Amino acid sequence: MNFNGRAAPLSSQTLRFACSQLGCSDAALWSVLTVETRGCGFLADGRLQILFERHVFHRRTEGRFAQQAPDLSNAKSGGYGAAGAFQYERLVRAMALDNDAALASTSWGLGQVMGFNADRVGFANTALMVESFIDGEDAQLVAMATFVKRASLADYLSAADWTAVAKGYNGEDFARNHYDEKLRLAHSRFATGPMPNLTVRWIQAALLILGYAEVKAVDGWFGERTQKALLALQRDAQIERTGRADEATIEHLARRLNWTAPA
Secondary structure (H helix, E strand, O other): OOOEOOOEOOOHHHHHHHHHHHOOOHHHHHHHHHHHHOOOOEOOOOEEOEEEOHHHHHHHOOOOOOOOOOOOOOOOOOOOOOOOHHHHHHHHHHHHHOHHHHHHOEEEOOOOEEHHHOHHHOOOOHHHHHHHHOOEHHHHHHHHHHHHHHOOOHHHHHOOOHHHHHHHHHOOOHHHHOHHHHHHHHHHHHHHOOOOOHHHHHHHHHHHHOOOOOOOOOOOOOOHHHHHHHHHHHHHOOOOOOOOOOHHHHHHHHHHHOOOOOO
């Protein structure tokens, strides 16, 4: 299965749609996205952010591979190892054992929607959900919003009841990983400050995927690292080196990556 796609960043239209559907503030939604994936659905190589869950794979395969591959099939959660590319190494190995169970045992994209929830968020199977997700973060956020609504978590999200949100979104063991505390802390930051700038975030995502290593995060904040990467891109593309996300730079990136320019 090809895990690379267009990898387009989140649009303002979809962000507004998700908040409207859930009846929540931007701050509440960004809190969940930040805790789940640090606010970005893709890795620097353009693949989706994922996390392979060995205990889910164990359950869905009835423990058939527990002795053969205990790091992939275990009744206990955990044992994740490094984030990023290593999760794909685990996933590919699990797919060789049971393709469908492996895809279903992985959380995908911006909102880390579990593969086994594919039908709950509008897809016939997990593979089709992943195909949609690799195109861009808009599909990922719509699926996340659908899950939150169908799991009856929208009211909790709107009320910033982070204990209830964490329990419904991350499972009964949420307290072990302090999900509620992380959500509460993220919300306190977003509720008192400006939201991530989606144009800056669009630029950061483009620079990251194009290999400008100065960008360390797709967070919507225009800092020194983002400006250095932007200047390097403008130099390489022979665009006027303004150090800003100006029209010429955005047009160049949109054309190069086949993305829609930010509104």
